[in-house]
Amino acid sequence: MRDPLGRPPALLMVPAAGAVLLLVVPLVAMVAATDLPGLPAQLRSEPLREALWLSVLTSTVAVLFCLVLGLPLAWVLARLEFRGRTLLRALVTVPLVLPPVVAGVALRTAFGRTGVIGEPLLELTGFAFPFTTWGVVLAHVFVSLPFVVISIEGAFRSADPDYDAAAATLGASRWTSFRRVTVPLALPGIAAGMILGWARSLGEFGATITFNGNYPGVTQTMPNLIYVTRQSDQDAALALSLVMLVVSVAVLLALRDRWLGTPGART
Amino acid sequence: MTLRQALSTACALTLLTSLVGCGGDDAEGEEGSLTVLAAASLTDVYEALGQTFEDEQGVEVDFSFGSSTDLAEQAADGAPGDVLSTADETSMQIAEDAGVTGEVVTFATNVLVIVTPPDNPAGIETLDDLADTTWVRCADEVPCGRVALGVLEANAITSEPVSLEEDVRATLDKVISGEAEAGLVYASDAAAAGDDVTRIDIPGAEEQLTSYFAAPLEGTEDAGLTQAWLDLLTSEAGQHVLTDAGFGLP
């Protein structure tokens, strides 16, 4: 079927094809290198199940925290005018540019057992974040929150602020307006942000291993497991990588269709 | 082709060629340099030895430190390098099987010790004291983890660590930062950490020694220079440096 606007320019199609190849070829190569017949045996291994479950669990819990914390922050950044707003937004995006290991060190300095907040916390409650599953959630929230906040802020900004004005003239309080107008209109952006945050969480490695260490069933997420397995059994590591790839792609595909339509497009 | 298209193509080509040009320079080396691939636990002692080597031979020594397995694989794949030095036999075997190594030499040993933060907050004196503390060791999959497992089994220790670190430096790091109250690392790591840790010897750990291996790589540009490095390792001066750093003799 001919595109009425004319043939797509080669100047765009060639780099686009290059981009696709760059992204797809390593993944295809990885699949090709995997010992597929040995895969079922690998799948039954206990460390794999534990790590996979831990990864999915911590990522999901983390992204829910990101929503609870990020949605209000995104609203503040999008709707309120105050001095220092630009600075605040810049600070919020810092974890995005921070190398994960640096993020881990930062978390440790604050929440570690000898940390600024962590030490008093340990003394008072006997609980410390490092080496615990909650510590994994904390690290994931730290690295994923910027994604969620920025996506949602973008969604809030792109909605016509006059909708809020209309709601006000109809007698709605700011909270009612937020609940019934702002958030529903921003849902696709919120969903996209959460998916991004979840994906980032799933792949998180540097901050987690620095801050939380690595222990099966407690803090050993999939990336951790793959990393240590690679030291001794390349084939096993490859199989684990493949599993992680499949799970990630499956979830992203499943979610994309349902949640990333345009507002009002789903009837 | 319009002028504009011609210009942008020219720009693109210029960028590409300059990038390609960049890659070449470093590998070509000036008159003689030595590239050594070595296990992470050899970091400090190799850098000291490297200094000696540079002074004596008048050539630059470039190090690539990492996990023994990673490095052996890279060498097996044909990565550039003159010497491969691993912390366990299995890794060296990978390189040997790929046929990229010459004669293998054992030049040092290492023994497992306990380290704690300087003030030893948990008051650890023996392996048994590890129970109910926040202690860490290397993961089973890495050499130092296998050694640790052996030592723990030999002493019938059942207490579990809170974390299995991916290499010995990460284990050490947890102790130095105070996050862990104790860790199982090599004597050389304890020596490298100096006053940042308190070292506690483990009776009987000499039964589970780690050996260090070095071999010349087939892809070496200067066999004489490579051999000079290996000779340094086994020479009296070299062995002196090694023992100062906490290593044992082969």
Add this chain to the structure above:
Amino acid sequence: MTGGLEVDLAVSGRVTAAFTAEPGSVLAIIGPNGAGKSSLVRALAGLVPAEGHARLDHVDLLQQSARDREVGLVFQGQLLFPHLSALDNVAFGPRARGIPRAEAERSAQEWLGRLGIGELAGRRPRQLSGGQAQRVAIARALATEPRLLLLDEPFTGLDVKVAMALRIELGRHLAAYDGITLLITHHAIDALTIADHVLVLDGGEVAQIGTPHEVSQRPRTDHVARLVGLNVVRDEHTLTAFPPEVVAVSLTEPTGSPRLRWRGPVADVSPHGDAVRVMVQASPDLIADVTPAAAAELGLIPGREVWLSVKETAVRRYATDPDPPGTVAS
């Protein structure tokens, strides 16, 4: 004035206005773009800050937050919530004010019925035509039973026939509505047919207030003159108004009163009903209606120099500043 509206406010840099309106009346607000019409209305709704006061039944609106005012606003472009059905849109206001859902929905259905679109209750805004969406917007504003209803250009962007129908219906509803209505419009016909009074804004100030008849017969601004299709010539303290039909067009200098002749190049020629309307840049711009035959005979094309003249008996003269703006004759 019990129950009426008494306004004297200023929106910084945009508009200053003082006027009153009786309960149940419809006040049309007309003026060129940028005159401050939207600013005035948004100030009354509470969406932009304003100084002064706006007393509705003795309660000063400007002291209340937007949501507390009993004011309904129909936005230009409707601004119906895209993710809610027509029914939910109309029920939004009552529900926001605490009325239980079932009751609010029942009342919403009634309002939609009154505006003739009861069967569209379940539709989303994007499934509605322009005229239907406008009706929903009006229903939504009225559902909260406001005492002041503000309509910002409700017929703009609608098909001519649809606009006519809506105009008639709205006129009926407003006649029955006992609150005060302010209607911003571009169309003279709204001012002339639906409104009880007309307020003319120009350059951020009130230029004229009066009944539709007064304003259309004695316009004080060029904008209104254009709107009602009159020529208005300003001369110190006097305004002279005359319709295009009484203007004579000639190629040679006319005889008669020297005061009532102008010359200049033809700027535009277009059909106007059975006649041809000629716009001449005679400082000021003037419009003349001639028969098609006359237009052809005179060779009226853009650029042609012509003379315009009018008889003394055909014009209306009036002073520029009689009563100060702000009082509306009941």
